[in-house]
């Protein structure tokens with residue numbers, strides 16, 4: 001799979017929508033390797049080291065489910081990286097789920113979000129990938 005194969009976003013539909021997904025819950029980075037390549041030049045950190053470094057990036061760990069998964073901070077308006085000019089991450093940095101969400105023009109005609117995430121980018125898949133990563137990094 002090419003690195004950009006998972007990019008589904010449609011600037012025209014999303015511009016008209018104004019980022020309803022971003023005003024709900026942020027997307028997460030599903031692929032640990034991609035996450036560390038973006039933020040740490042590929043250096044793969046332990047959980048304790050990542051915990052220390054995340055605040056300076058404006059990121060948090062979602063870990064209520066028992067598997068820590070990095071995500072943008074949430075604020076009352078939704079994702080803290082969302083603003084009137086859209087997402088402040090570059091496309092290359094944006095969470096895997098944000099890129100993979102398939103815009104559905106039906107969203108423009110209704111309340112809420114009709115856009116769908118492919119199963120490979122579900123939160124369950126993110127948990128699966130991060131669980132595997134943490135189990136390997138704990139053994140280093």
Ligand code: SF4
Pocket residue numbers: 013014015017018019020021022101102103104107113114115
């Ligand atoms: S809710 Fe759907 S249409 Fe709106 S910005 Fe998000 S992906 Fe695009």
Ligand code: SF4
Pocket residue numbers: 019021022025026027072079080081082083086087088089094095098
């Ligand atoms: S990271 Fe960007 S695209 Fe993803 S929810 Fe936040 S503002 Fe939206």
